[in-house]
Amino acid sequence: MNESSQTLVEKSFTFEDCGGSQSLTVSIPEVLDPQYGMYVWPCAVVLSQYVWMARSELQHKTVLELGAGVSLPGVVAAKCGARVILSDSAELPLCLRNCWRSCDVNHLPNVPVIGLTWGQVSPELLLLPPVDVILGSDVFYEPEDFEDVLVTVSFIVRRNPHAQLWTTYQERSADWSIDALLHKWDLKCINVPLETFDANKNHLAGSTLPGNHTVQMMIITRQVF
Numbered sequence: 001m002n003e004s005s006q007t008l009v010e011k012s013f014t015f016e017d018c019g020g021s022q023s024l025t026v027s028i029p030e031v032l033d034p035q036y037g038m039y040v041w042p043c044a045v046v047l048s049q050y051v052w053m054a055r056s057e058l059q060h061k062t063v064l065e066l067g068a069g070v071s072l073p074g075v076v077a078a079k080c081g082a083r084v085i086l087s088d089s090a091e092l093p094l095c096l097r098n099c100w101r102s103c104d105v106n107h108l109p110n111v112p113v114i115g116l117t118w119g120q121v122s123p124e125l126l127l128l129p130p131v132d133v134i135l136g137s138d139v140f141y142e143p144e145d146f147e148d149v150l151v152t153v154s155f156i157v158r159r160n161p162h163a164q165l166w167t168t169y170q171e172r173s174a175d176w177s178i179d180a181l182l183h184k185w186d187l188k189c190i191n192v193p194l195e196t197f198d199a200n201k202n203h204l205a206g207s208t209l210p211g212n213h214t215v216q217m218m219i220i221t222r223q224v225f
């Protein structure tokens with residue numbers, strides 16, 4: 001598919017406080033194409049809700065989104081005052097284009113978009129500024145890629161020992177596990193129950209996307225021995 005043949009549809013997401021005193025609406029252009037990275041995944045809405053609820057922690061922090069695709073969590077973080085860098089595979093220029101497009105639609109001209117392929121120690125990875133938070137929505141979806149994702153995360157947290165990966169994943173198989181890989185790459189994780197950030201709902205941010213999917217949230221950090 002070339003760029004000119006893409007059909008775009010814009011979706012809006014509205015994040016609100018419990019009392020409705022503050023809200024944020026962002027628009028995400030989606031491409032009508034079944035490939036990964038072309039539209040918002042249920043995990044992205046849940047992770048964006050976490051970002052929205054944690055927004056006071058993100059002011060002026062540097063946030064890197066991995067496998068961003070159409071970039072809902074990164075766009076929400078940027079709108080909440082974080083310095084955001086969006087990334088997707090260096091080998092998927094159309095996904096990188098989606099990152100640019102989401103920034104454009106949300107008036108975020110200064111958000112850099114970089115090609116960052118999991119598991120590769122590339123110049124783009126080496127040249128990253130200090131990172132505080134890494135976002136990863138549905139990046140643990142192909143078991144063959146799990147280790148590559150964690151290699152990239154491990155590289156970043158070795159350089160930035162306080163950095164955290166905030167990630168959501170969808171339970172697609174009963175034997176889903178990253179425990180051995182976390183141990184191998186000196187990482188540890190905690191699960192964050194959805195009810196602690198008001199995300200235990202089928203409807204979120206005005207979207208029905210979470211639906212009945214089983215989405216989980218976890219925070220991965222460096223394991224210090």
Ligand SMILES: C[S@@+](CC[C@H](N)C(=O)[O-])C[C@H]1O[C@@H](n2cnc3c(N)ncnc32)[C@H](O)[C@@H]1O
Pocket residue numbers: 036037038039040041042043044066067068069070071072088089090092095116117118136137138139141145148
């Ligand atoms: C399931 S989609 C999730 C997209 C987006 N984060 C969301 O939740 O809406 C996985 C994303 O990972 C990206 N991706 C796949 N393989 C990758 C790799 N080896 N390195 C970096 N990104 C990759 C895809 O282009 C896609 O954007």
